[in-house]
Amino acid sequence: MADTLDGYLARWAGTDPTRDAVRKVLVAIAGATATISAIVADGPLAGELSATLGKGADGYDEQKELDVRADALLFEALKGAPVAAYASEEAELPVAVNAGAPLLVAVDPLDGSSNIDTDVTIGTIFSVLPVPDDIDPVSEAAFFQKGRDQLAAGYTVYGPHTALVLSVGEGTAHFVLDRTSGTYRLISERVTIPASAKEFAINMSNHRHWDDRLRLYIDDLLQGKDGPREADYNMRWIASMVAEAHRIIIRGGIYLYPADTRAGYTQGRLRLIYEAFPIALLMEQSGAAATDGRTPILDLVPEKLHQRVPLIFGSREKVERVSNYLTAPGEIAERSPLFSKRGLLTA
Numbered sequence: 224m225a226d227t228l229d230g231y232l233a234r235w236a237g238t239d240p241t242r243d244a245v246r247k248v249l250v251a252i253a254g255a256t257a258t259i260s261a262i263v264a265d266g267p268l269a270g271e272l273s274a275t276l277g278k279g280a281d282g283y284d285e286q287k288e289l290d291v292r293a294d295a296l297l298f299e300a301l302k303g304a305p306v307a308a309y310a311s312e313e314a315e316l317p318v319a320v321n322a323g324a325p326l327l328v329a330v331d332p333l334d335g336s337s338n339i340d341t342d343v344t345i346g347t348i349f350s351v352l353p354v355p356d357d358i359d360p361v362s363e364a365a366f367f368q369k370g371r372d373q374l375a376a377g378y379t380v381y382g383p384h385t386a387l388v389l390s391v392g393e394g395t396a397h398f399v400l401d402r403t404s405g406t407y408r409l410i411s412e413r414v415t416i417p418a419s420a421k422e423f424a425i426n427m428s429n430h431r432h433w434d435d436r437l438r439l440y441i442d443d444l445l446q447g448k449d450g451p452r453e454a455d456y457n458m459r460w461i462a463s464m465v466a467e468a469h470r471i472i473i474r475g476g477i478y479l480y481p482a483d484t485r486a487g488y489t490q491g492r493l494r495l496i497y498e499a500f501p502i503a504l505l506m507e508q509s510g511a512a513a514t515d516g517r518t519p520i521l522d523l524v525p526e527k528l529h530q531r532v533p534l535i536f537g538s539r540e541k542v543e544r545v546s547n548y549l550t551a552p553g554e555i556a557e558r559s560p561l562f563s564k565r566g567l568l569t570a
């Protein structure tokens with residue numbers, strides 16, 4: 224009998240009470256995502272689900288009906304789990320769940336919202352944290368923990384099939400939803416992301432808004448084998464970060480949503496606590512990397528619940544090379560054939 228999420232988590236948790244609490248939270252989240260998957264797959268509902276309700280918490284992102292419905296399903300599922308407080312992209316502040324419970328959950332209930340009406344892969348992202356000592360669990364400050372303090376994290380992608388990728392700190396595990404039984408079946412206990420790959424994902428329409436050094440990194444990729452990288456690359460942009468993350472989990476590559484000069488994007492677009500932290504844990508647990516361009520995402524400590532962060536993640540060598548471009552000493556090499564080898568920049 225193929226192993227399931229329940230079997231995998233039960234083996235990991237054993238009789239450890241904290242692990243068992245995390246197991247219960249992950250089982251509850253998985254159940255909610257199976258329901259979201261069914262809703263997303265219900266074609267006649269699509270028009271209703273993609274309806275725009277207005278602006279999100281910070282007045283930039285549009286809020287869709289499915290954002291709210293997914294949020295409600297996750298919150299409802301977590302009422303039966305050992306969670307003290309729930310933070311969501313869809314709510315300004317954390318909300319109380321079960322007083323005295325040992326865990327916190329932060330979610331992006333629906334990632335890739337601009338793709339709902341176009342029937343393109345979207346997903347859910349989640350992070351599980353311990354309730355910190357001496358801080359009100361139902362406060363923003365309770366969530367201001369270093370990314371490395373996450374006890375578990377993961378995402379689901381609602382594509383042609385539904386996949387769940389999560390880590391409890393013992394590698395990154397990959398499951399797929401068996402719709403007939405409603406259970407997630409284990410595909411791999413330990414995903415390994417290739418150290419390098421020939422695919423990059425970035426929204427090229429923002430090219431003129433980037434930092435010069437980031438732009439140079441991309442321009443060098445675009446020059447292909449005739450340029451300093453001496454190789455041709457391929458590009459993707461799905462505008463659904465979880466879908467890009469899943470492609471990278473499956474075959475490597477790099478995703479970049481850097482800071483840019485547009486209003487509201489000076490710290491990039493992705494949120495630190497419930498988008499970057501979970502993905503960064505999965506990346507590091509599968510031999511890959513995630514940074515803000517200079518610092519590992521998991522070493523950052525949030526100061527605001529919905530703070531954004533420049534996010535670069537994927538194959539380790541590629542992520543490290545971006546940091547080389549952004550941090551190399553001195554002026555960046557002029558764009559001339561004389562500088563076809565950028566020395567440090569391509570080390």
Ligand SMILES: O=P(O)(O)OC[C@H]1O[C@](O)(COP(=O)(O)O)[C@@H](O)[C@@H]1O
Binds near residue numbers: 284
């Ligand atoms: O539309 P843009 O600027 O390319 O941004 C796309 C990015 O925004 C996001 O959709 C942000 O997530 P939400 O859809 O949850 O707001 C990412 O999933 C995606 O990578």
Ligand SMILES: [Mg+2]
Binds near residue numbers: 331335498
């Ligand atoms: Mg998102």
Ligand SMILES: [Mg+2]
Binds near residue numbers: 333
């Ligand atoms: Mg979202």
